Amino acid sequence: MSNLNSERILVTSALPYINGVKHMGNLAGSMLPADVYSRAMRLLGHDVLYICATDEHGTPAELAAAEAGLSVSEYCEKMHIAQKEAGANFKLSYDYFGRSSSAATHKLTQDFALALEANGFIEERTSQQVFSVADGRYLPDRYVEGICPNCGFEAARGDQCDNCGKLLDPVDLINPYSAVSGSHDVEIRDTNHLYLKQSDMSGKLRDWVESHRADWPALTTSIAMKWLDEGLRDRAITRDLEWGVPVVNAEGDVRDGFEGKVFYVWFDAPIAYIGATQDWAAETEGDWEKFWRTDKGADATRYVQFMGKDNVAFHTLSFPTTIMGSGQPWKLVDELKAFNWVTWYGGKFSTSQKRGVFMDQAIDIAPSDYWRWHLMANAPESSDAAFTWEDFQASVNSDLANVLGNFVNRITSYCVKKFDGVVPEGGEITDAEKWIQAELAERLPRMVSFYEAREFRKAMAETRAVWAAGNEYLTQAAPWTHYKTNVDQAAMGVRVGLNLVALFGVLAQPIIPDAAEKILSAMNIPEQFRTWNFREASFDDGPLNALPINHPISAPPVLFTKIEAEDIEAWTERFGGAE
């Protein structure tokens, strides 16, 4: 059914910044849901391209490189590989994981800027910036510290005082110094930068956001409208830095007065979605234009973005300004799914403060499936969601080990024991079979709808309910009871049970791909029968009668080991998190 209306879907998740392996909040809020969605859409027969990349420019990258004793390019190379590996460990099914520092993105960024300027959306202006003589660099506001003029706090940052919360300007700080080196040898200098005139675009942006009120989550539109209501300010899109995309003129030479300046990371990062798609095309001989050029087929592409709420403004305002202002037929996002935060024992996860659990550590203590399931079943969709070790344990033990894992185990091992490990024939359809059929007929289409709507918590809850229904079916059918008096009727229960195992494996693929693979290979399900073609379940050609009689199966080894109280203790000890 779904194959009849196969769509071309472009999926991107917010680019993970380069300065370290990401924490579980980053994973839960962009990369993982994008992956789960991409996998589900592929199973439904859609033509999906999932693109991501490392976001490599900006001051934090330069500073992190310096701290690591590496050149910026060496550092980024190293961290790109680390992040790519972390993604692979969590089974993120990128079609391409690129880099914002690639040549393609450089070229696109420069071209966009030239087009924007030609259309009057870029203006060169002079501003004052703090320059640290000792560091030999301009400092972003937050890297300047000093005494807060409001409360006297001694380590107030140039953008905001951490003590009293007042918003500051670096020039307001008393006795300012560089947060990088601690040097007080700082001065205010005039510097020229390019400004993106977002204000001129606000009418069009407002109309565009307004047109998506119905299909975007409230979180997305409310953030965008808030900025529009406050009045868009023009944003500087260049910085005084070495590492990044050079600012050039139409001839391709460095623009006059822009030596030592590059584009601001937030200008080029979204452009890297396109650049990475071009890089993907170059490596695979794919066609990037059908995803991005509306004059080359991208009108027929559905573009879906995933991100944390902090990124919404950039994706609903700045990047669309870039796209619209270019006057060129670039694809705008169609559907934008934003997430709140996963919180960590009362606060936020923090890369800089090393608070929380990071992807490389997480994979060390539990298999990726465990994390994927828990983070999706508890996705921070309607509000921030608290992560606790106890909840993690409950998700894994109850949902995965008890409901799914035990189900697979109980029926496959019974089949091996009593029916020689093959799908048995015989038996009559009873109320139990009719009941499970009705359950599936109702739940599977609903589950698919939740995936299509990117309602992850609900999709997970529905999936779990289907697994639980399998256990209930076995209780009703009770093949072990029939076996004593009527082996044929026992065969019915086992056969349906085995079909359910196969179905559950098929359903589990987007969420817990490793376990799904174990189940499907134990059931000897060929690749071509692992897709989602079950909108209408029936006994004639539906998922309950998919396995041929005498089809051999085996009982997979225990799929999910339970998390013990001692594990929780050890992890709490190691990562903090005690309240």
Added chain:
RNA sequence: GGUGAGGUAGCUCAGCUGGUUAGAGCGCAGGACUCAUAAUCCUGAGGUCGAGAGUUCAAGUCUCUCUCUCACUACCA
């Protein structure tokens, strides 16, 4: 300060444009079963829906006030 999101059973959360006895999972209590990772299945107890006022025949659902939590506030991304 401004803006936004949220405060619904012990815990985590569903509840669309207001309409029968407010739902799910976990946890808890009792029972059933014994194929299974002491798993599973059934039943049950548990909520004055943050507080107060208002609109209405009718409000968790709309309006106002108050209160608590969290986030964003543009040069970290």
